[in-house]
Amino acid sequence: MAKIIGGITSSHIPAVGNAITQGLTQEPYWKRFFDGYQPAVKWLEEAKPDVIIVVYNDHGLNFFLDKIPTFAIGCADKYINADEGWGLNAVGDFEGDQAFSWHLAESLVEQEFDICTCQEMKVDHGFVNPMRVLLEKEKDWGVKVVPFAVNTVQHPVPSGKRCLKIGEALGKAIESYPEDLRVVIFGTGGMSHQLQGERAGLINVDFDIETMESVISEPEKFASLSNAEIIEQAGTEGIETIMWLVMRGALQPDAKLIHKHYHAPISNTGAGVLVLENQ
Amino acid sequence: MVWKTHDYDNIPGTYVFDGKQSSQSYELNKLFYSLNEAGNREALWNDPEAYMANFNLSDEQRDALRNNNFLEVVKKGGNIYYLAKMAIPRGISVQHVGAQFQDITVDDFRQKLEDNAEGFVEKLNKVGGYWNG
Numbered sequence: 001m002a003k004i005i006g007g008i009t010s011s012h013i014p015a016v017g018n019a020i021t022q023g024l025t026q027e028p029y030w031k032r033f034f035d036g037y038q039p040a041v042k043w044l045e046e047a048k049p050d051v052i053i054v055v056y057n058d059h060g061l062n063f064f065l066d067k068i069p070t071f072a073i074g075c076a077d078k079y080i081n082a083d084e085g086w087g088l089n090a091v092g093d094f095e096g097d098q099a100f101s102w103h104l105a106e107s108l109v110e111q112e113f114d115i116c117t118c119q120e121m122k123v124d125h126g127f128v129n130p131m132r133v134l135l136e137k138e139k140d141w142g143v144k145v146v147p148f149a150v151n152t153v154q155h156p157v158p159s160g161k162r163c164l165k166i167g168e169a170l171g172k173a174i175e176s177y178p179e180d181l182r183v184v185i186f187g188t189g190g191m192s193h194q195l196q197g198e199r200a201g202l203i204n205v206d207f208d209i210e211t212m213e214s215v216i217s218e219p220e221k222f223a224s225l226s227n228a229e230i231i232e233q234a235g236t237e238g239i240e241t242i243m244w245l246v247m248r249g250a251l252q253p254d255a256k257l258i259h260k261h262y263h264a265p266i267s268n269t270g271a272g273v274l275v276l277e278n279q
Numbered sequence: 280m281v282w283k284t285h286d287y288d289n290i291p292g293t294y295v296f297d298g299k300q301s302s303q304s305y306e307l308n309k310l311f312y313s314l315n316e317a318g319n320r321e322a323l324w325n326d327p328e329a330y331m332a333n334f335n336l337s338d339e340q341r342d343a344l345r346n347n348n349f350l351e352v353v354k355k356g357g358n359i360y361y362l363a364k365m366a367i368p369r370g371i372s373v374q375h376v377g378a379q380f381q382d383i384t385v386d387d388f389r390q391k392l393e394d395n396a397e398g399f400v401e402k403l404n405k406v407g408g409y410w411n412g
Contacts (some may be wrong), residue, residue: 059360142305196359198292200377203395228286261410264396264407
């Protein structure tokens with residue numbers, strides 16, 4: 001049977017991808033941020049996952065505002081990265097696992113989570129940057145992936161509570177898959193940042209730390225906040241942090257904390273990393 | 280027609296991108312989305328008026344684009360991630376946009392970010408268990 005080894009949270013800030021491309025990771029601005037990923041990189045290498053499920057939001061590459069699914073899962077054998085409008089080179093293609101993806105979709109719908117299935121799906125920086133920083137690769141990833149997209153861009157956005165619940169259902173779906181797959185889940189996005197309006201530049205370190213502590217040991221607490229409360233504390237784009245709860249819901253309630261790391265600001269954002277391992 | 284109010288409506292300096300914002304700016308965001316194609320970016324730079332004419336924009340939206348008035352773009356429903364597709368290829372980072380929202384320099388905006396995060400290592404130490412090199 002498939003087994004969830006653990007989960008990692010990571011911000012997916014575009015500037016992180018640029019820093020990797022430009023070889024700046026050991027420059028003073030970036031060093032502490034990137035060095036703090038190393039325990040997560042090492043854990044992931046030792047976890048040897050067959051599949052990584054990446055929970056992320058699309059920023060207008062794959063989905064336009066004509067059709068926005070609240071939750072969507074990739075069911076393709078290949079996912080490509082492409083130009084998001086910034087003229088950057090795409091990273092190497094990602095290999096999918098169709099039978100596993102379709103099983104997850106089937107199980108989620110059986111559990112009353114009516115998810116959108118995607119047989120073609122471009123993946124943007126929200127998906128790509130956590131893969132780049134955690135696998136330290138740009139292509140030939142050596143692991144299959146399942147993109148799991150959450151709408152955090154156009155409200156109504158699902159609540160944190162809903163994200164935690166779909167995560168629990170995702171956990172059951174993974175563990176009912178008959179093949180002996182080793183699965184790791186990334187919960188990406190956040191933490192506090194606001195890019196728009198006169199309040200742009202907001203960073204809320206206290207709220208970010210509280211959120212990290214809650215996700216580790218008491219996810220219901222963070223999940224009990226309304227989206228308006230999260231936006232007020234963490235900023236309009238800080239709402240992305242609800243995606244961490246999808247990962248957390250899929251793991252055991254008593255999953256063991258392996259690593260926690262926080263740095264701010266990185267670009268406009270408070271950046272958090274957690275590694276949690278199932279017992 | 281009555282737009283429902285929300286708890287997030289009155290957060291100062293904040294324009295939550297919801298159905299009300301998105302529906303009034305659909306064509307504007309469609310223009311931004313089209314900039315994922317390099318050829319469309321070039322067409323916009325070469326002849327902004329002709330390119331804008333491909334989309335059903337309001338006069339205010341066209342003016343905001345002509346003047347690079349990013350705050351007005353956001354107020355008129357331009358989504359910040361979509362707006363970035365127009366700004367970034369021209370060397371205008373999201374931090375430049377953030378500075379313009381507040382009418383400050385980009386250096387002052389960066390300083391503000393640093394100030395907002397000041398003392399985070401001490402806060403992490405107080406909670407305990409965080410990586411610190």
